[in-house]
Amino acid sequence: MTEDDVEKLGDHIASLPMKTMDEKESAKRFDLLILQLQLGLLNEDTSWAKNRQRVEKIADELLTVSENLPFVAAASKTLEALLDSEWWEGVTIPELEKVRREIRDLVEFVPRHKRQVVVLDVEDEFGDIAEVDLPVEHAAVGVNVSRVEEELRASLDDHRDSLAMQKLRTARPLTESDVEDLETMVADTGLEGVDEVRESLGGDTIPAFVRRLVGLDEETMRAEFADLLEGSTLTANQISFIRHVIKVLVNNGGLTMQEAFDESFYPYGRVSDLFQDNQAVVLDLKSRLDRINATADVS
Known part of the structure; x- marks a missing residue:
């Protein structure tokens, strides 16, 4: 390779990956989600239905904020189509690509938490500054609930064909043996923060907790x-x-x-x-x- 070739690479190629650096992480994650759906159309993939549900959930949550965000409201027709099962029947790769381009920059406006706003009118009073030792048992370790929840979903999806999971997702009565199998599935993930995720979803029983993660058929x-x-x-x-x-x-x-x-x-x-x-x-x-x-x- 000559010096001229190196210079051309520096001028025209080297900076290309940097063009995506300023893009929102949420947009790039949506790109990946749509790509997985497109690949699933080419090669049958057991995760296709779950990825479709994730797109539907994003569309549904965006519609809840569309009244306050005109640029989201402008995409309402597409968002509503994503919630129509008939739209998904025979969906094509170009149609999914159109959705990706139209929705990717809106995903960051999906409401993450419903926070209660509390207003305090407090006058600060500063005393002498003192150094205080915080006992280890009082230290808090943060848990990324969203990340753990996603990893749990992915792990449980591997058990989609098990009898207990099939009965759970098709709303059939469970036996004690089925519940034990579901408890084992959760335990075998080996993930830290499962209790926090369970609490965030309402502190349900293990079967109800798992079903909130995997949904119903x-x-x-x-x-x-x-x-x-x-x-x-x-x-x-x-x-x-x-x-x-x-x-x-x-x-x-x-x-x-x-x-x-x-x-x-x-x-x-x-x-x-x-x-x-x-x-x-x-x-x-x-x-x-x-x-x-x-x-x-x-x-």
Whole structure:
């Protein structure tokens, strides 16, 4: 290689990787997520469904902030399409690439935490500065809950074909042996911070905890509510609400009626308003949710 060649490389090639240095980490992670989906279209991949759920979750969370962020609202049509199962049927690599380009810079606006704002009006008073020894037993060790949660999901995904996991994800009753198998799966991950993740998700039993991580099987949940959606007399908004319930069950692994009644659960109306003339459906919905949630306990 001549000196002229080296100079050309320095001028035109060496700086190329640096162009991505200023990009948000969230955008690059979304790029990777879409790439994994595109590769999954070329070669069958067991993680494809889980990656799709992650994209759907991102789209859903972005829609919750779209009213306050005009640049997110501008992508609402695409975000809503990502929540429609029909869009995913026969999806192509170019379509996924279009999603990547449109959404990648918005991912950083996904709300990470719901913080309670506390305002304090305190007047500082400084005394003499003193050095204090902090006992080791009082020292706190930080745990990156999000990272541990992602590693847990990936590890549990390896057990997707086990009988206990299949029963858990299809809302079938569990035996004590199934629960022991699930406890072993969690223990075998060997990850530090599992208790913190479990606490952040509500301190559930091990089966309920695992199901919050892996979600419920979409086909099973659609079958569970098929009679409500097919040939029913429900309005378009009511049908849309039931579909939203199914999506939440698939992504979160469970849903209580109290959560469904929450004002923030469904952006286009509360249960009490949507079904005010059809309370029988509300009672039916509660019965179905109770049954699904109960399958995370030992029968």
